[in-house]
Amino acid sequence: MKKLFGFLKPYALQVVVIICVLMVQAYCDLSLPAYTSDIVNVGIQQSGIDEKVPEALAGEDLNLILAFVPEEDRAEVADAYEESSDSYDYEGTVMALKEQVKEDDSQLEELSDQMGLPMVMAMAAEESGINMNGAEGMTGEASGQMEDLPDSMVEQAVAAYIQSAYEKIGIDVGDISSRYILSTGGKMLLLAGLGMAASILVGLMASRVGAGLGRSLRERVFRKVVGFSNGEFDKFSTASLITRSTNDIQQIQLLTVMILRMVLYAPIMAIGGIWNVFHTNVDMSWIIALAVVLIFLLVAVLFAVVMPKFRILQNLVDRLNLVSREILTGLSVIRAFGTEKHEEERFDDANKDLTRANLFVNRAMTFMMPTMMLIMNAISVLIVWVGGHSIDEGTMQVGDMMAFIQYTMQIIMAFLMICMISVMLPRAAVSAERVDGVLESHTLINDPEDPEKLPEESKGQVVFDHVSFRYPGAEEDVLEDISFTAEPGQTTAIIGSTGCGKSTLVNLIPRFYDVTEGSIRLDGHDIRSLTQHDLREKLGYVPQKGVLFSGDIASNILFGNPDGTDEEMEEAARIAQATEFIEAKKRQYHSHIAQGGSNVSGGQKQRLSIARAIAKHPAVYIFDDSFSALDYKTDVALRGALKEKTEDSTVIIVAQRISTIMHAEQILVLDDGKIVGKGTHKELLRDCPEYYQIASSQLSEKELEQDMKEVG
Template structure:
């Protein structure tokens, strides 16, 4: 947790004032039993009514000041802890934004969500408590012992015996509970993963009638978290009875031996009453420490998980010489002996890939499932970095460009059409934030989306459901294409983005794209031969290697892999 305390620096004045107020509140609380002792010894025993009123009024004043200080300390500690949580969440989110896909694969999306929400909340709550307790608990304990000694040193032997026994009991119980609190956060990750998979895959779950299976998965994960939480809290629940037992035994011992001291004239009644309150304050301070002791382990586990995120350096980062320099061939994409393998994989996903995609031309990539098509195009915007070789846009290696500059020149349409909650216009403007209404409408027309948008009640201002679930697969793909078109980039990458379109819409869309992208480089990944057969250049992939390069006619004569793909999709008449 200490490593995260740097996020508390902007609130250091609030922290200091909280500690000052808590210190003054503790002094006020420690002063009250002494005043009560004086009332009994000097006022009640000696029947001095004026003195009772005088000291009683002072007690009310001290209590009022203590209450005001307590409220002020609680307010400032809450402000500081909330500010800490806000800054930490913002920092974690900003850091996650810099992650490459490799870091997401390593840490897991569900875990990152838990760390950004639940874990930070855990740390924030404990910090709020610590800002007050870390001053109050030791102050009340040490101050109580000093004041008790001042009242009667001999009777303090009872406290000297009780405190170590209670401290050992707290430590013993707490040390057994710590492992369970640490395990809880990992199990919450698993629960979030199951819940996230169910919510995002709800259509598949219901289509295959697997609702009961998912219910069982969730119940198992839920019961696992619950069982761990119950076990941890059962252990920690033993702390309160032990403390109450020790407090009651201590009270009885103080009253017993204090009564003997009074009967022999070594102690006054008021001093015994004050001594009893100081003993309770000491034991209550230990109780406050035990509450922190039960919460800190879980917060420490959460803090370690948060720190792990912040300490994870993205594999992909801008080099020191990264710039935005451009060559005359601004959109030309060149793969030069590119080899890439996923982290931990034995075999490369791509091996020695070399080709050039030129502006004004359409370069198509086709191949069987798992041949590396999507992997290849994901290297262009640096979702991953190559293992060897280079990828250049113009004459500049993509690794020598800033990620922002590189991606601003690419219109990327992913394999899975992803839309955001908001209007259709908002989703299209995601590609270009300052796009005019005319640009939005034009992009929709080119993407063949204008017709179905016009049929909607509010047109481009129609609000989409989460993930665009109120649209068909083909409609979502067309809006994803419009989002890429509106930014007018140098390079268009369509990663199997026409798969959900019927052949008529596919043909109309490709015809419209020719005019829209005539000065740009277009790279299309596709499964269907009809989509790629008119391309200027077709790259055929097989098991991560190039099996052939050329036009449709050339590949029919020279590439067996391409001929096999064509024969599986087209009739003899269509091939001829």
């Protein structure tokens, strides 16, 4: 969870704005039950009469009320009214509340306290047919009985009395009720509209933050992965990196939107709902506590059961991606060896494991929803049952019970939203840890804080000075005490048995790995003192396996020199012996190249890779067994054209064929990670048994005898 909120730090301002808008939405939603209660209690039951003292009443009614008012308050109550100048459908005197009293809330509140019980008693006296004289006699006895009445019953009785007082003087109570209901309903519509607008705005902002976070994380992960050395790729599998860049970030993005839209909204609603409940009817607040406890128990059980499955789930996604990628990449080999059935079973096993884990999680969620609904409905029934008794006892009004139900549902729905997110949260938390694992991983290859600068006109001299190397975590060196100098204008070739460390040696020059001991220098500068960009700008690297990118032939040749001209592109293709097959295509240099170069042959792919290095015009050419896919004729023609092009550059060639390197100015013979021979072809035939053994296995007896005669 900490990682998730850490990713949101750059969006702190947007999150604050979203919280503010959520508060507006919560205020609107929490206000609606109170208005519903008012419509039922006041608009319907009290005919729209919400005042606690009558604003106008018959003179005789005021006198009757005054008879029940304590003697010390009578003068103050009488002084609050004056004879009305308005016309009423009533023949007697009408007394109206003075304007200054109407505008003074504190005086109105005091007047309400003074007239409340007397109005109830006056209504009771009228219903019993008691006159003024009788009222004076029953004041003390009735007052004691009335004081025991619940406040809600007194309020309802006061409203009923005011209604009858208004009807007596000819005021249309039905019109008051209609106006109150319409006015309150209009306010509800405005609040609902404002809440809807806030909800839409929050949805838009949350989506923007979520999409921005996803884009930012994908960009950061991609930049980090691009900067990985081969050591990091050994630690994170390609399938896992793809899952982390897609599925894991998608989980984080989805949860971010849900957090901003629902998780932040839920506690605001829950706190607001609980506050309103305590101001509606505290006697039933224990029902809310019961509901919350039940929900938390359910969530705790779900967490205990489901949480361990989420990390397993993401690992199973990794495994499925890995199996799928291996099968699709090696499909031709699978068909050639007839192992389709075995691979289908392997994929089916990975697929079934992922399906079982998903089913377990989904079943847990499906169990949660009906249980939550059961709790909600049971709580609703409990509220109605308890509320019904309260209404029967006169301690609660119908509208209050309706508002209480709505507040309770809002509180439970808030916790329900949190519970729904809580099921997603563990998986997203695992995803956040996996993404953070990539972002926080320590890259073995780093640029120096104060890098040195190479001169613009680099010569390209490469010096290996007592270099040793072992792979991270390995116990033995792969290369041991390697020392040689590759001079500009010369070709340095490296040959040896399979697994002797040839490719590893040339991979140290572009810093795919860093040396364990010793140093590699380019024009006198330790390559670790240069930035990776500056170093690799001087190198033209052709890997052992030709790699092409989706696009066209032109974009692949000019990949390392995007500003290169058509003449440079065509020259590179000509030197790489690629012109013939390029010009045979309908669109020539604009011919489409599929992903990975799957629509060209191995030899064509290799020649385009060589052309890509040539078009860059580097100071140092590195060919890692790059001529193995070429036939002998093409190999000879390519090396001849390349010799002219690279006469001022340093050329380092890793090869398996003697014919490819026999004309090199310097040949290094590797055996078990050590240089066992160094010299020209003829010198090595004479002095190096390992080289002679390789030559005798590849050259004819006649060629070997001729070379040995020249040596002798």
